Amino acid sequence: xxxxxxxxxxxxxxxxxxxxxxxxxxxxxxxxxxxxxxxxxxxxxxxxxxxxxxxxxxxxxxxxxxxxxxxxxxxxxxxxxxxxxxxxxxxxxxxxxxxxxxxxxxxxxxxxxxxxxxxxxxxxxxxxxxxxxxxxxxxxxxxxxxxxxxxxxxxxxxxxxxxxxxxxxxxxxxxxxxxxxxxxxxxxxxxxxxxxxxxxxxxxxxxxxxxxxxxxxxxxxxxxxxxxxxxxxxxxxxxxxxxxxxxxxxxxxxxxxxxxxxxxxxxxxxxxxxxxxxxxxxxxxxxxxxxxxxxxxxxxxxxxxxxxxxxxxxxxxxxxxxxxxxxxxxxxxxxxxxxxxxxxxxxxxxxxxxxxxxxxxxxxxxxxxxxxxxxxxxxxxxxxxxxxxxxxxxxxxxxxxxxxxxxxxxxxxxxxxxxxxxxxxxxxxxxxxxxxxxxxxxxxxxxxxxxxxxxxxxxxxxxxxxxxxxxxxxxxxxxxxxxxxxxxxxxxxxxxxxxxxxxxxxxxxxxxxxxxxxxxxxxxxxxxxxxxxxxxxxxxxxxxxxx
Amino acid sequence: xxxxxxxxxxxxxxxxxxxxxxxxxxxxxxxxxxxxxxxxxxxxxxxxxxxxxxxxxxxxxxxxxxxxxxxxxxxxxxxxxxxxxxxxxxxxxxxxxxxxxxxxxxxxxxxxxxxxxxxxxxxxxxxxxxxxxxxxxxxxxxxxxxxxxxxxxxxxxxxxxxxxxxxxxxxxxxxxxxxxxxxxxxxxxxxxxxxxxxxxxxxxxxxxxxxxxx
Numbered sequence: 014x015x016x017x018x019x020x021x022x023x024x025x026x027x028x029x030x031x032x033x034x035x036x037x038x039x040x041x042x043x044x045x046x047x048x049x050x051x052x053x054x055x056x057x058x059x060x061x062x063x064x065x066x067x068x069x070x071x072x073x074x075x076x077x078x079x080x081x082x083x084x085x086x087x088x089x090x091x092x093x094x095x096x097x098x099x100x101x102x103x104x105x106x107x108x109x110x111x112x113x114x115x116x117x118x119x120x121x122x123x124x125x126x127x128x129x130x131x132x133x134x135x136x137x138x139x140x141x142x143x144x145x146x147x148x149x150x151x152x153x154x155x156x157x158x159x160x161x162x163x164x165x166x167x168x169x170x171x172x173x174x175x176x177x178x179x180x181x182x183x184x185x186x187x188x189x190x191x192x193x194x195x196x197x198x199x200x201x202x203x204x205x206x207x208x209x210x211x212x213x214x215x216x217x218x219x220x221x222x223x224x225x226x227x228x229x230x231x232x233x234x235x236x237x238x239x240x241x242x243x244x245x246x247x248x249x250x251x252x253x254x255x256x257x258x259x260x261x262x263x264x265x266x267x268x269x270x271x272x273x274x275x276x277x278x279x280x281x282x283x284x285x286x287x288x289x290x291x292x293x294x295x296x297x298x299x300x301x302x303x304x305x306x307x308x309x310x311x312x313x314x315x316x317x318x319x320x321x322x323x324x325x326x327x328x329x330x331x332x333x334x335x336x337x338x339x340x341x342x343x344x345x346x347x348x349x350x351x352x353x354x355x356x357x358x359x360x361x362x363x364x365x366x367x368x369x370x371x372x373x374x375x376x377x378x379x380x381x382x383x384x385x386x387x388x389x390x391x392x393x394x395x396x397x398x399x400x401x402x403x404x405x406x407x408x409x410x411x412x413x414x415x416x417x418x419x420x421x422x423x424x425x426x427x428x429x430x431x432x433x434x435x436x437x438x439x440x441x442x443x444x445x446x447x448x449x450x451x452x453x454x455x456x457x458x459x460x461x462x463x464x465x466x467x468x469x470x471x472x473x474x475x476x477x478x479x480x481x482x483x484x485x486x487x488x489x490x491x492x493x494x495x496x497x498x499x500x501x502x503x504x505x506x507x508x509x510x511x512x513x514x515x516x517x518x519x520x521x522x523x524x525x526x527x528x529x530x531x532x533x534x535x536x537x538x539x540x541x542x543x544x545x546x547x548x549x550x551x552x553x554x555x556x557x558x559x560x
Numbered sequence: 561x562x563x564x565x566x567x568x569x570x571x572x573x574x575x576x577x578x579x580x581x582x583x584x585x586x587x588x589x590x591x592x593x594x595x596x597x598x599x600x601x602x603x604x605x606x607x608x609x610x611x612x613x614x615x616x617x618x619x620x621x622x623x624x625x626x627x628x629x630x631x632x633x634x635x636x637x638x639x640x641x642x643x644x645x646x647x648x649x650x651x652x653x654x655x656x657x658x659x660x661x662x663x664x665x666x667x668x669x670x671x672x673x674x675x676x677x678x679x680x681x682x683x684x685x686x687x688x689x690x691x692x693x694x695x696x697x698x699x700x701x702x703x704x705x706x707x708x709x710x711x712x713x714x715x716x717x718x719x720x721x722x723x724x725x726x727x728x729x730x731x732x733x734x735x736x737x738x739x740x741x742x743x744x745x746x747x748x749x750x751x752x753x754x755x756x757x758x759x760x761x762x763x764x765x766x767x768x769x770x771x772x773x774x
Contacts, residue, residue, distance in 0.1 A: 092735035117642030235740030
């Protein structure tokens with residue numbers, strides 16, 4: 014049995030855990046605090062991981078910080094919903110607004126590998142038009158990126174994460190074959206397929222970041238169904254088992270259990286390094302560049318907390334947009350009961366998908382959505398039953414007993430950016446003495462219209478397969494985006510297309526917070542692709558002497 | 561009501577390929593939860609016990625899942641959710657205040673402690689709490705509806721459905737590492753999954769099969 018991953022940092026003494034081998038280690042280069050490294054990357058998730066690998070492989074000295082532990086999946090991960098909450102960012106955050114966001118397992122990770130350690134592995138490309146949704150579709154904001162360039166990076170990300178997917182994808186421009194074959198459908202996914210066919214809309218096996226054949230040191234997925242609670246076999250292609258090991262091999266250092274609390278500014282208007290808490294003390298790591306990759310809550314929190322007399326509103330915030338335009342995605346669902354045994358807990362939770370309404374614009378609201386098959390485990394299922402139907406007592410127990418016959422469809426929907434939805438600093442402090450984030454959120458009329466449309470469509474699909482006792486889960490959200498948007502205009506954005514802040518040339522932001530709009534698909538593949546692009550761009554800029 | 565999955569015992573799989581070492585340790589710890597409160601006072605403990613009995617009433621013919629113990633453990637260990645509604649205090653304080661509020665409401669409505677009321681009276685007060693209708697000095701600024709939705713319900717029901725006894729009731733396969741599952745489609749069951757008794761005739765057969773689910 015390995016040591017407690019929370020007790021002491023594991024990546025020390027010139028070595029880091031070999032996640033593929035019980036008790037194994039891999040060598041790790043280390044840098045001293047006093048030596049200015051080329052890059053500090055704050056966060057090791059879908060944004061930080063590819064940056065660490067790409068920059069180290071490009072010959073830069075780079076240190077990745079993560080507030081969470083360095084897990085060994087083979088030894089640390091139980092098959093248990095409650096125990097595995099240890100993967101989530103469960104430190105206090107205050108939520109308010111008309112529709113407060115439930116923070117935790119559905120949107121925040123705290124581990125080396127970030128949220129990808131517990132994500133549902135759904136790996137989708139944006140619809141091309143979404144990169145210009147303001148000028149082409151008439152809502153939201155344009156991205157400063159060209160979809161054709163992104164299409165190449167998506168391909169590279171799909172290769173790097175060994176995505177298992179269908180032979181041909183039914184929507185959008187052509188894309189190359191997925192590296193691994195699609196996974197077999199479970200009962201819940203079969204019902205999504207039948208419902209879609211009855212409605213005359215397309216469906217497909219979901220492209221997933223868990224391998225369907227042995228790949229590298231990963232065994233094929235065994236369909237445990239605990240994907241959202243950490244993969245104990247390493248079939249899941251999280252950052253922890255893909256880009257992070259690559260980064261270590263290329264000479265990057267990872268510092269686990271290391272909370273960055275403040276970015277330090279020099280008198281010349283450039284950042285000089287980061288203050289971080291590790292092993293019971295505050296330290297200062299010197300750096301020539303800092304890339305913040307802490308996702309849509311921790312990224313603005315750090316930028317705001319690093320305010321100085323010269324930057325009283327926080328760093329990179331001359332636009333006033335740091336923390337603003339927070340977006341989540343609508344994650345409503347419709348559930349029903351089948352006569353057959355579905356046993357929806359088997360396999361990855363979302364084995365089939367329809368993106369029909371992401372590509373069909375005949376609707377009276379902006380944005381799009383997809384829906385996927387569902388397989389909530391008992392604790393999540395009781396949360397749905399209680400929060401959607403207000404059940405408790407005998408009524409709750411009776412409903413829960415129908416577990417193996419339940420079926421459901423859950424949307425991932427686009428919510429529109431709104432400056433009133435934002436992250437600020439609350440007065441109360443966390444265990445490090447840092448002010449906690451206050452997350453304020455309310456749905457707009459367009460968001461509500463989109464949700465209503467999706468609920469109606471999903472209900473039609475469930476009715477078409479003969480589900481009874483249908484009910485709606487009307488209040489749920491998941492992924493995050495926004496709070497440090499990218500753009501072409503320094504007055505209207507925080508970073509440029511290279512994820513470089515407009516205000517401070519050696520301060521960068523590269524994670525989901527740079528999204529100007531959030532699209533109607535899960536964001537992780539887009540974050541990964543942009544991080545791979547950013548690493549390439551930094552190499553190009555460095556070669557030109559423009560860093 | 562007859563068991564839907566008669567004789568199914570998820571713990572029988574403890575030494576199979578469905579349970580790895582860390583899972584065994586986690587579940588052992590869960591089953592060994594201390595039954596005495598570390599956080600709650602004796603008075604609060606009585607109110608909490610009665611509350612848990614109404615949120616998830618349990619049959620008398622088996623050992624109950626010790627729900628108050630799990631609520632106490634969560635607070636005593638400082639296990640947080642990752643978010644807190646701005647109108648709710650920290651979880652320890654919310655529970656103190658909420659149980660005091662419930663007790664005060666009970667005294668006011670029925671002239672007795674919550675744990676001494678009839679089940680109907682208790683349920684009546686809980687419905688009021690669920691719909692935001694309990695007020696009084698004991699609640700302070702805390703809306704009783706938020707306390708019900710974000711403390712009472714999740715803290716009690718999550719503990720219940722994270723317990724092997726509940727998994728047996730609903731026929732959940734429980735831990736599944738590293739074996740996982742093989743038969744994925746509709747109406748397919750792996751031999752290490754629970755067998756459901758159809759009303760009446762198949763109960764004996766289900767019982768026999770479930771005693772071999774390992």
